[in-house]
Amino acid sequence: MTRALTVSIDAMGGEAGPGAVVSALLKTIQRHSDVQFILHGDEAQLKPLLARQPKLKDRALVRHAPGKVSMEDKPSHVLRRGKDTSMWHTIQTLKSGDADVAISAGNTGALMAVSMFGLGIIDGISRPAIAVIFPTLKGQCIVLDVGANVTASEEQLVDFAVMGEAFAHAVFGLARPTVGILNVGAEEQKGNDGVRAAAQILRDSNLPMAFHGFVEGDDIAKGTVDVVVTDGFTGNIALKTAEGTAKLVGSYLRQALKRSLLSKLGAVIASGALQTLRRKLDPRTQNGGVFLGLNGIVVKAHGSADAVGFASAVDTAIDMARADINARISTDRSAIAAESAGAKVGEL
């Protein structure tokens, strides 16, 4: 690869529009001097935006896409009729090898469908997963799957562990991430057949991860492990329950601080600190989700991401591309398959 690391960007996907995307890229080039961009979308909007940013001139290319996927479009509709959209073009540019990673803040279901159709799944992985980065008492952890699948077999949970471990390696720089499977208790006999079987496979495996065993819901925020593995049904509900709870606590705090003149005064004096807290709880500053298990790296920025949020998602994408995450996933998955085949021979 002689060209610089290239990010394929759906410039029309998010609620904040292409202006926020361009502002995000100005942040990105401050942090990464050797990255370039291909922006897909309406060139009548994009070209004037870029023309005003001389720093991006030599590093960002516009490719015109007349269509746009809306948040309401069904994935099946986009697959049939969405070939002219900025989202479709974004993924095709990754598929063709013109880019190393793709990013969109658009409709999650459509992006997953277009990505699966365009890129296909890594050999040996049964289904892709969506991973997110959660804040914890210790820093951050990865949770997956948070919604690509509504059920997960033991083999899929093992796939998710492999993909999560590779993601933790890529974005946290950990040589040997700790991995736990989400369950209703930490003891080995707890939970359903799927989680117990997956835990047994991971316990017996020889992967570059420290398998912790089972973790519970409160271990996510505690930061007990680097990677929390679960099925997409439970993971989606855990993610949204956490979001809802954080908003509830924020609302309680505002109510409490408004209750008396004294508490209002205290809030005014501590407003800088409360602002810091608000930023920490704000989804715009978070990374969105990452699609793992596809033959290509796709990052889903939050639909309401502003320039800060989009730039953070671009950072994640660059980290993943640099760490060659998919090579690690393939190697680890093959190792598990070989161990499993070896174990079967041993039983004869």
Place this chain on the structure above:
Amino acid sequence: MTRALTVSIDAMGGEAGPGAVVSALLKTIQRHSDVQFILHGDEAQLKPLLARQPKLKDRALVRHAPGKVSMEDKPSHVLRRGKDTSMWHTIQTLKSGDADVAISAGNTGALMAVSMFGLGIIDGISRPAIAVIFPTLKGQCIVLDVGANVTASEEQLVDFAVMGEAFAHAVFGLARPTVGILNVGAEEQKGNDGVRAAAQILRDSNLPMAFHGFVEGDDIAKGTVDVVVTDGFTGNIALKTAEGTAKLVGSYLRQALKRSLLSKLGAVIASGALQTLRRKLDPRTQNGGVFLGLNGIVVKAHGSADAVGFASAVDTAIDMARADINARISTDRSAIAAESAGAKVGEL
């Protein structure tokens, strides 16, 4: 029933010990003039505690139980060897009809096993469930199951809806509670087969509830519905994820307020308000869990409940007994069974 409403109490169950239980009952008698108690446990500890409280003298009876279930005891062990424990006696007193409701702050798994063994399941209900009351932006909602079962069929989800609706009627006084099934999206086609089939049965039913359809994880804290129905695996993880998130936000808040002299000053001035917030997020002030679906009302106070928390759990127990919750569950379950039978006849 000529005797007063009687609460059978495991006085040895919680971490705070029998002293907290006696303090809790002093609160209860201020709110309920016509309730009496049977306390099970070590009479050498209990009798002196009660002797110091003349207000409880005529209303609280001690029944000696030499044994005690620990938090580490396995349910199967307690079933085989726990017949001398305060927990066992507490449930037996409910079974015999000497009490109207039972309460314990002890080991949840053991309490469920002893309760199922002692009381049996309501006719027509397939499995009991554990329900908890969550705080919401609008007030409170009920979530069940949070851990009695690790899977749930469509019929069980329907049972949980019936039991949750009866619980909301009993403790919130609602004639027609709103009920939602927890899912990964609000649209009818979302989720797995179980939640879709359960939703169809509830949509077609004629129960005293307003069936809302599907709700998502963040709808719990939003208070979108009065009752959130889910399987025990997902419910347990949602509950603990919410607890963990609330603690995380609290920790962020403390960190933020310590960061500068000004923010520390603000925190001191607003300390009353911050104290109010802390109380709202404190599990001691919450109700613990309620076992639904058994032939008898069993309330599980939080293991670390202090007098305030235990008194709150006793209040919930009294509300449930007064509302005759089990009669409502039986009636509603029979109605669904009859509708289902009628529908099958209609298909012939």
